[in-house]
Amino acid sequence: MNRPSPRTVRRLIGLAVLVLWEAVPRLGILPELFVPPLTKTLVVLWSDRLIYLSGLMVTLYEVAFAMLIACGAGIALGAVVGGVAVVRNLMLPVVSSLYAIPIVILYPIFTAWFGIGSESKIAFAGxxxxxxxxxxxxxxxxxxxEQYLLAARSMGATLPQLIARVIIPAAIPTVLAGLRLGGALTIIGVVVSEMLTSASGIGYLVTINRTILDSPRVFAAIIVVLxxxxxxxxxxxxxxRRTLAWQNAGRRVASTEDVRAARLPAPATA
Known part of the structure; x- marks a missing residue:
């Protein structure tokens, strides 16, 4: 018997979640105050679509500029830290330590510096x-x-050519993995900051409807964020997918001879 494909399993899980979302509050297993039915949430989302669209535009504006900070500065400084040993030894332990700090506790500092407008949310999320x-x-x-870099230099590659032809193709798969996580955290940062201090945006809609216990509208905003x-x-x-051909470009990979040598027993010594 053939196993279902991962895509089929994901679709079945998603369908099960949607069915449970509708059935659990309808059957009284959980109060609608905690989890409103899916259909009621979608009806509210459609009826208030202009309100949610307006909030989404504000959130998208803040997310876009925060992405420029997170991605632009992150890629630029990461290239320097990864490429220059002196900077790496100096900065990497500091950055790793700062990453362990819950950044959300610093949000009051951003509001003190930039106010409660979009600027503080963009800076914080960035x-x-x-x-x-x-x-x-x-x-x-x-x-x-390093052999690829040495070979490129020996063929007369300039620094721009070295970056475009060797460094970027080799590093972009890892960069995209970090970009996926960093982008998700940027969206979270914008929404959380809007929930704390804001008068617009999706996070503000979550907060304002939460205070009046309007669960369908809260979950409608959550659907927009999702x-x-x-x-x-x-x-x-x-x-x-477009950079799939670069997945192993310029990376340190073990050759067949290296693998065979690693499997052979070490020669006996006298």
Whole structure:
């Protein structure tokens, strides 16, 4: 008997979640205050679509600029840290330690510096997503085989050519993995900051409806956030498929001779 494909299993799990979402509150297993039925949530989302669309535009604006900070600064600094040994030895332990700190506790500092407008949310979310992008970029740069760099230099490659033809193809798979995590954290950072201090955005809609115990509208906002995260993940996966040929470009991989040598017993010594 053939096993179902992973895609089929994922679809069945998603369908089961949707069915349970509708059935559990309808059957009274959980109160609708905790989990409203899916159909009621979708009806509210459609009836208030203009309100949610307006909030989504604000959130998208903040996410876009926060992504520029997280991805731009993260990739740039990660390339420096991964490519320059002196900077790596100096900065990597510091950045790794900062990444372990819950960044959300620093949000009051951002509001003190930038106010309660979009600027504080963009800065906070940008920093929130910066660290995984930066660390993944640094790790990707470090996996490049130095022999490829030496061969490119010996053929007269300039620095721009070295970056475009060797470093980027070799590092981009790891960078995209960090970008997926950093982008998700950026979206989370924007929504959380909107929930804390804001008068617009999807996070604000979650907070304002939560205070009046309007669960269907809270879950409608959550659906919007989920759709935004799914769209971002689909976009990153599309880029990964286009760069599939670069997955092993310029990386340190063991050759067949190395593997065979590793399996052979060590020669006896006198």
């Amino acid at each position: 920093v929130y997503g910066f660290f995984p992008v930066m660390l993944s970029t640094a790790a990707g740069i470090r996996t490049i085989d 759709l935004l995260s799914i769209m971002f993940d689909v976009a990153v996966r599309a880029i990964e």
